[in-house]
Structures are given as C-alpha cells and as structure tokens.
Amino acid sequence: xxxxxxxxxxxxxxxxxxxxxxxxxxxxxxxxxxxxxxxxxxxxxxxxxxxxxxxxxxxxxxxxxxxxxxxxxxxxxxxxxxxxxxxxxxxxxxxxxxxxxxxxxxxxxxxxxxxxxxxxxxxxxxxxxxxxxxxxxxxxxxxxxx
Amino acid sequence: xxxxxxxxxxxxxxxxxxxxxxxxxxxxxxxxxxxxxxxxxxxxxxxxxxxxxxxxxxxxxxxxxxxxxxxxxxxxxxxxxxxxxxxxxxxxxxxxxxxxxxxxxxxxxxxxxxxxxxxxxxxxxxxxxxxxxxxxxxxxxxxxxx
DNA sequence: ATCCTATTAAGAATTAATCTTAATTAGATA
DNA sequence: TATCTAATTAAGATTAATTCTTAATAGGAT
Numbered sequence: 001x002x003x004x005x006x007x008x009x010x011x012x013x014x015x016x017x018x019x020x021x022x023x024x025x026x027x028x029x030x031x032x033x034x035x036x037x038x039x040x041x042x043x044x045x046x047x048x049x050x051x052x053x054x055x056x057x058x059x060x061x062x063x064x065x066x067x068x069x070x071x072x073x074x075x076x077x078x079x080x081x082x083x084x085x086x087x088x089x090x091x092x093x094x095x096x097x098x099x100x101x102x103x104x105x106x107x108x109x110x111x112x113x114x115x116x117x118x119x120x121x122x123x124x125x126x127x128x129x130x131x132x133x134x135x136x137x138x139x140x141x142x143x144x145x146x
Numbered sequence: 147x148x149x150x151x152x153x154x155x156x157x158x159x160x161x162x163x164x165x166x167x168x169x170x171x172x173x174x175x176x177x178x179x180x181x182x183x184x185x186x187x188x189x190x191x192x193x194x195x196x197x198x199x200x201x202x203x204x205x206x207x208x209x210x211x212x213x214x215x216x217x218x219x220x221x222x223x224x225x226x227x228x229x230x231x232x233x234x235x236x237x238x239x240x241x242x243x244x245x246x247x248x249x250x251x252x253x254x255x256x257x258x259x260x261x262x263x264x265x266x267x268x269x270x271x272x273x274x275x276x277x278x279x280x281x282x283x284x285x286x287x288x289x290x291x292x
Numbered sequence: 293a294t295c296c297t298a299t300t301a302a303g304a305a306t307t308a309a310t311c312t313t314a315a316t317t318a319g320a321t322a
Numbered sequence: 323t324a325t326c327t328a329a330t331t332a333a334g335a336t337t338a339a340t341t342c343t344t345a346a347t348a349g350g351a352t
Contacts, residue, residue, distance in 0.1 A: 023298065023349050059301045100275050109273055116265050120284055123257050128289035129246050137281045138266055143274035169318050169329065205332045210309065
C-alpha cells in the first residue's frame with residue numbers, strides 16, 4: 001500500500017475539488033490543514049470548536065460540509081467513538097485501519113486486514129462500483145468483559 | 147451457514163434475555179413479533195409508529211432500547227439508509243448481508259461475501275474478542291453515476 | 293476591475309436519540 | 323394465590339447531532 005504523505009493527500013483533495021467544480025476556499029484549506037495536524041480521532045463538532053478557540057470564523061456547518069469531501073479524497077477515514085456522532089481520523093503514516101468495539105466497556109481496537117480490503121475491492125468491482133471509502137466496525141465482547 | 151428460522155431466532159432472543167437477567171416483557175415480545183414480520187429495512191422510529199397506528203402503547207424509548215437486544219441476539223442486523231438514522235433489517239431466510247451505497251444517487255446494493263465474514267471472525271479471534279454483530283458499508287459510485 | 297455564482301457565517305430549526313418521573317409489571321417468594 | 327421488589331415502562335421533556343435559512347461574502351472567469 002502506498003504511504004499517505006501530506007503532499008499527495010493535499011493534491012488528492014485539490015483534485016477532488018477540481019473534478020467537482022468546487023472552489024478552493026480559505027475555509028476548506030483551513031479545515032484541511034487542521035485535520036492534517038490531528039493525531040487522534042475527532043468529530044465535526046470538536047473540530048469546529050478548535051477553530052472557534054483560535055478565533056477563526058469557520059462555521060460548524062462548513063466543517064460538517066467539508067468532512068465528506070475529505071472522506072472522499074482519502075484524507076480521512078471513518079473512525080469509531082462513543083455515542084451517535086460521526087467520528088473521523090486522518091489516514092496517516094500507519095495507513096488505513098478498521099475498528100473492533102467492545103459493546104460492554106466501549107474499548108476500541110484498531111485492526112488492519114489487507115485481505116478484507118482486497119475482497120472489498122473485488123466486491124465493488126463485481127457490482128461495477130468505484131469504491132471511495134468504507135465503514136467497517138466489528139462489535140463484540142473483549143477478553144476482559146467476557 | 148445455518149438458516150435463521152423464526153423458531154431459533156425466538157429462542158436466541160429468549161436466551162439473551164435470560165443470560166442478562168432481563169425480563170421477558172409484553173413489550174419486548176411485541177417488538178420481536180413485529181420485527182419478524184418486516185421484510186424491508188426499518189428504523190426505530192418507523193417501528194414505533196407501527197405500534198402507535200395499531201393502538202398499541204409501546205413507547206419510542208422502549209423500541210430504541212430493545213433494538214440493540216435484537217441486534218445482539220442475531221435477530222436483526224445493521225442496515226443502511228438515507229440520513230443519520232440507524233437502520234436495521236431482519237436476518238431472514240437469505241441470511242446476513244452487507245451494503246454498498248452510491249454516494250451520488252443513494253442506491254443501495256446488498257452483497258454477501260463469506261470470505262469477508264470468515265476474516266472478520268479470524269480478526270476478532272486474534273484480539274480475543276467474541277464477535278456479536280458488525281456494520282460493514284462500502285461507499286462509492288455506481289456504474290450509472292460514474 | 294466587474295460580475296456571477298458558489299460558498300459562507302450565524303443561529304434557527306429539525307431530526308434522532310436519550311433521560312426523567314411516576315406508574316406498572318414480571319417473576320420471585322411466602 | 324397473594325404479596326413483594328426491583329426492573330421496566332409510558333409519556334413527554336430534554337439533549338445531542340446535523341441540516342437548513344437568509345443575507346452577506348468571495349473565488350475565479352471575463
């Protein structure tokens with residue numbers, strides 16, 4: 001798998017904007033930059049709060065509207081967290097991974113499975129879909145909670 | 147894979163209640179029965195509305211609280227739908243499946259991949275997790291929208 | 293520099309899920 | 323069978339999460 005460098009992620013984001021005829025606005029650039037500095041998973045609202053704290057006038061709605069663009073350009077992936085919020089995380093050096101969640105204690109474990117990724121591609125191919133991103137979460141009981 | 151008959155699903159639900167020391171209430175039985183008659187995917191609120199229409203006094207909250215129990219006992223699985231609602235569907239004769247969703251037109255396709263299922267089990271095993279259920283959604287662009 | 297359209301901020305509105313309170317009920321026990 | 327007790331419930335209020343509305347702003351084409 002190719003490593004996700006800042007440079008190629010930035011250009012993939014740019015490309016998506018171009019392809020869709022979307023403008024490269026100050027706000028979209030700020031959101032991209034901020035996300036690239038995040039090491040942990042996050043949700044739209046906490047990202048909005050970071051801008052607010054720094055005195056940047058970027059609205060909650062703009063954050064919510066920009067995150068799907070980052071998803072589709074492969075800059076972030078779906079993540080997992082407590083409650084019903086949508087969680088995201090930057091696809092960094094360690095690359096893509098998915099999550100196992102303990103339904104009792106809420107513990108979250110990251111896993112990587114290249115074979116599953118390949119099968120996903122195959123499935124999409126079979127149906128004529130061009131895979132953009134995915135959300136794969138396994139819910140169960142961890143060793144300690146069993 | 148074993149076929150999910152009404153009978154063994156009912157007993158699996160019963161077993162879960164027993165295991166957890168939960169009571170087999172009138173409301174839980176009604177919700178189970180209603181779900182077993184649904185052929186399409188549904189969300190908590192539409193299920194609640196069905197009871198309301200029939201004059202059954204089952205609260206929205208009870209429906210929301212019961213659905214995770216049906217998930218964990220293998221009676222329903224996570225599904226996919228528009229918006230941010232949690233969607234569910236009964237695991238019927240055709241058995242478990244997952245979803246591919248077109249990010250442009252919203253089209254949803256069901257797929258079954260036994261190999262992915264096996265790999266999921268393996269991954270959980272590796273981490274000492276007992277897999278209960280999962281949510282696997284592939285987002286992309288369908289043939290027509292590409 | 294001007295114009296046109298997409299995009300935005302701000303906060304209101306909506307949607308989805310959970311919580312609160314008092315009443316009810318399942319299932320254990322006498 | 324009657325009584326008891328903790329779990330569960332209904333109803334609607336509340337909270338949480340996301341999207342919508344309106345008027346203002348700004349990217350980038352001309």
